[in-house]
Amino acid sequence: MxxxxxxxxxxxxxxxxxxxxxxxxxxxxxxxxxxxxxxxxxxxxxxxxxxxxxxxxxxxxxxxxxxxxxxxxxxxxxxxxxxxxxxxxxxxxxxxxxxxxxxxxxxxxxxxxxxxxxxxxxxxxxxxxxxxxxxxxxxxxxxxxxxxxxxxxxxxxxxxxxxxxxxxxxxxxxxxxxxxxxxxxxxxxxxxxxxxxxxxxxxxxxxxxxxxAGVADLIAAASGNRVAVRTTAGTAAMRVLAQAGAAVAAVGRDTITVTGLSPDRIVGLLNECTVAFSEVSPHRPTLEEVYLELTREAVEFRTATPPEEVAR
Amino acid sequence: MRPALHAEWTKLRTVAGPLWLLLATVAATVAVSAVATSVVNCTASGCGSDTTKLSLTGVHLGQAPVAVLAVLIISGEYGSGMLRTTLTAVPRRVTVLAAKAVILTGVVAVGGAVAVLGSVLAGRLVLPEPGDRALSLADGPTLRAALGTVLYLILIGLLSLGFGTAVRDAATSMGVVLGLLYVFPIVSGTVSDPELQRLLGKFAPMSAGLAIQATTHLGSLPISPWAGLGVTAGWAAAALLTGGLLLRIRDA
CATH class of the missing domain: 3.40.50.300 (P-loop containing nucleotide triphosphate hydrolases)
Structure with a gap:
């Protein structure tokens, strides 16, 4: 060294x-x-x-x-x-x-x-x-x-x-x-x-x-080849993609993440079943997410604050 | 060691507290001494008491600001967390304490000398004719008393620095040091057993150390002047040693 x-x-x-x-x-x-x-x-x-x-x-x-x-x-x-x-x-x-x-x-x-x-x-x-x-x-x-x-x-x-x-x-x-x-x-x-x-x-x-690790490496490792899909028809999209063998998860109001399918294949499937979507892109987790994922186990005192404490 | 000394000197001179405390020492020593000498009754044959000791009696009060200054030099840094900065600048901890001790010795020597000379001068001005003649620094015992009083103030400073280093908290350290100085004489005044009284006079840091001021009836003192100052020096050495040891082994 x-x-x-x-x-x-x-x-x-x-x-x-x-x-x-x-x-x-x-x-x-x-x-x-x-x-x-x-x-x-x-x-x-x-x-x-x-x-x-x-x-x-x-x-x-x-x-x-x-x-x-x-x-x-x-x-x-x-x-x-x-x-x-x-x-x-x-x-x-x-x-x-x-x-x-x-x-x-x-x-x-x-x-x-x-x-x-x-x-x-x-x-x-x-x-x-x-x-x-x-x-x-x-x-x-x-x-x-x-x-x-x-x-x-x-x-x-x-x-x-x-x-x-x-x-x-x-x-x-x-x-x-x-x-x-x-x-x-x-x-x-x-x-x-x-x-x-x-x-x-x-x-x-x-x-x-x-x-x-390097910041870029950490983000890449955490993305896990996931693809983010922006759609207002979340339920329909999830059903279609799950039937095609992908693992899907809803992460936001209009965003779902998909693992196991390439972006091209996702676009094709959604078009085929006429499910409307506005964006398909590789999922880029923020460092915040990576960090939370990594430290979840390590947090010693979870924030279990009673409501009255919060009010103050 | 030289950079550490330079740093400690810069620290001391760039805040107002130390100067005010030294001025307080001078003011308290001279004022109390002047009042004490003004109430003595002198006749043509003499003043009937140890006028040298009397004219230096103000250090009983004047030592308190010295103790406070010495405690604050280290406890102030513990309190604010600045000691960590000091120790990152000078990682050798004993060097830090030694530098503080040297700078403290220097400023207390100057402040103490001014206080003692002021007190002697006040004594000469206040005391009537026959009494003031004894107050000459050309007189051996008087010179010893004056010089010894300055040394005494330095030792009280070092003792306080040691306590402050060991105890860390400023208020607690001051309580301990001032208690050590002033509670012994009070206890000694309340005990009726003369043997115990003599013992307290021999080993309490203030009463033993201030034996250095006596110029008459030396035979009746519980402890001889220089031996008494030696006892105070022993207290200071023990306190500094304890403080230095704790500073070395503790996490900062």
């Missing part, structure tokens, strides 16, 4: 009776945005804390460019990270927050002003961080992660609390970091956030990896 990027291998960690990490293993390669997704409590943040040497594990290793975090002399030059954007002193300005971090790595104040500009925080840099919106704190956290110009970047839920404009900015920013050849790991519990950003996905549940 190459010594580039972040390599997590066989992490095992227990919090009392709960197994937080159960053989977590994956690689974050340079030049790609790797989405780290899974339901809350799947072990994403714990894994990141282990990579950063904050939490100890009973078994396994986490290496950055082949080295353990705790052995790095100026770690921010090797990996930049953002775990909790609100973890700052509210009375210190954003610039001063970056300044002490820079000093801890032997970096000059010049570098601080560069990253402030890079994340677009100039107007707020000299104000107290306690008055920042969550979006501004995220930008400050990203600036901190970039201080050492590291080849690897690791961000825990960076989209949290961002306004739509900020989300668009964050996506472009993550893409540009990967385009510069950095290894980028971005966690999220919302699939839609990483859908357009990630090249590669590591899907986790209950402390281990459920799927580790």
């Amino acid at each position: 190459s010594a580039q990027g972040i390599v997590v291998a066989g992490l095992r960690k227990r919090y009392g009776a709960t197994l937080a990490l159960d053989g977590m293993s994956f690689t974050v390669r340079p030049g790609l945005v790797t989405g780290f997704v899974g339901p809350n409590g799947a072990g994403k943040s714990t894994t990141m804390r282990v990579v950063l040497g904050l939490d100890a594990v009973e078994e396994g290793t986490a290496l950055i460019e082949g080295r353990r975090y705790r052995g790095l002399r100026h770690p921010l030059n090797h990996i930049g990270s953002l775990l909790d954007a609100s973890a700052l002193h509210p009375g210190r300005s954003g610039r001063d927050h970056l300044l002490w971090l820079a000093h801890s790595q032997g970096l000059a104040a010049r570098r601080v002003d560069q990253v402030i500009e890079q994340v677009g925080l100039i107007p707020a840099a000299r104000r107290k961080a306690g008055g920042y919106s969550l979006g501004m704190r995220q930008r400050l956290g990203i600036a901190a992660a970039l201080l050492g110009d590291p080849p690897a970047v690791m961000l825990d839920e960076p989209f949290n609390g961002m306004d739509p404009e900020g989300i668009v900015w964050m996506r472009g920013f993550l893409r540009s970091l990967a385009a510069q050849g950095r290894a980028v790991l971005v966690s999220s519990h919302l699939m839609s956030e990483v859908q357009d950003t990630a090249d590669h996905l590591v899907v986790v549940g209950r402390g281990k990896v459920i799927a580790d």
Whole structure:
């Protein structure tokens, strides 16, 4: 295995009776945005804390460019990270927050002003961080992660609390970091956030990896050669196609999916029996569906909220 | 170690709290000392009490802001979660604690020196003729008392830093430290057994450490001045050691 990027291998960690990490293993390669997704409590943040040497594990290793975090002399030059954007002193300005971090790595104040500009925080840099919106704190956290110009970047839920404009900015920013050849790991519990950003996905549940594949591969694997048919005569269409030996399922108000027949054959059959339809196309599941399918087993706390809770 | 020290110094100087707490130490020490010396009765033969000790009595109150500052240096970071950022920047945890201890020592030394010099000066101005003559830093015991008081404040700071590191929560740490400092003397005042009273005076961090301020009747003290300061140093070392050990082994 190459010594580039972040390599997590066989992490095992227990919090009392709960197994937080159960053989977590994956690689974050340079030049790609790797989405780290899974339901809350799947072990994403714990894994990141282990990579950063904050939490100890009973078994396994986490290496950055082949080295353990705790052995790095100026770690921010090797990996930049953002775990909790609100973890700052509210009375210190954003610039001063970056300044002490820079000093801890032997970096000059010049570098601080560069990253402030890079994340677009100039107007707020000299104000107290306690008055920042969550979006501004995220930008400050990203600036901190970039201080050492590291080849690897690791961000825990960076989209949290961002306004739509900020989300668009964050996506472009993550893409540009990967385009510069950095290894980028971005966690999220919302699939839609990483859908357009990630090249590669590591899907986790209950402390281990459920799927580790390219975004395109995951979608292709989940589509299972299904064909989607849009029709207002769903019942009739389903009967005709089922008689021809296909497995059919209604997925929406006017959409059914068909497995076992080619699109051409479906069009032919429906025309023959004069069943009206408006579209026949290969089924393209959204990443959301793929993800739900993969994590269904792994969801630890199903949403069984009593009605009165919802009303509130 | 140097980058870690630089980072801790930058942290300390970029928020307002530490400076205010140091100023509070100076103000409280000088004010209480001045009031204490102003009520003493002096005759032509002397003031009938240890005027050096009296003129430095304000540290009883002045040490409290030092303790609060020291606790906040670490507990504040635990509270906000910033300690994780600190530990990602400097993964060697003992280095982090050592850097905090060095910077704290530096600022408390400066603040403490100002407080002590201010108190001595106030004593000289307030005390009438024969009493103030004893208050000269050229006088060996007085110099020892003044210097020792600055050291005492530093040790209280280090003790508080250790407790804050071990306990993590700011309010709890402050409660424990201030309790340790002030409850011992109160208990000592209520016990009637002189043996027990002497024992408390020997081992409580405040009463033992402040033996360094005594310049008269040294023979009747429960513990000699430097040995007393040594007891306080022992407390500080134990607290820092415990804090450092817990910081090393705990998940952050």
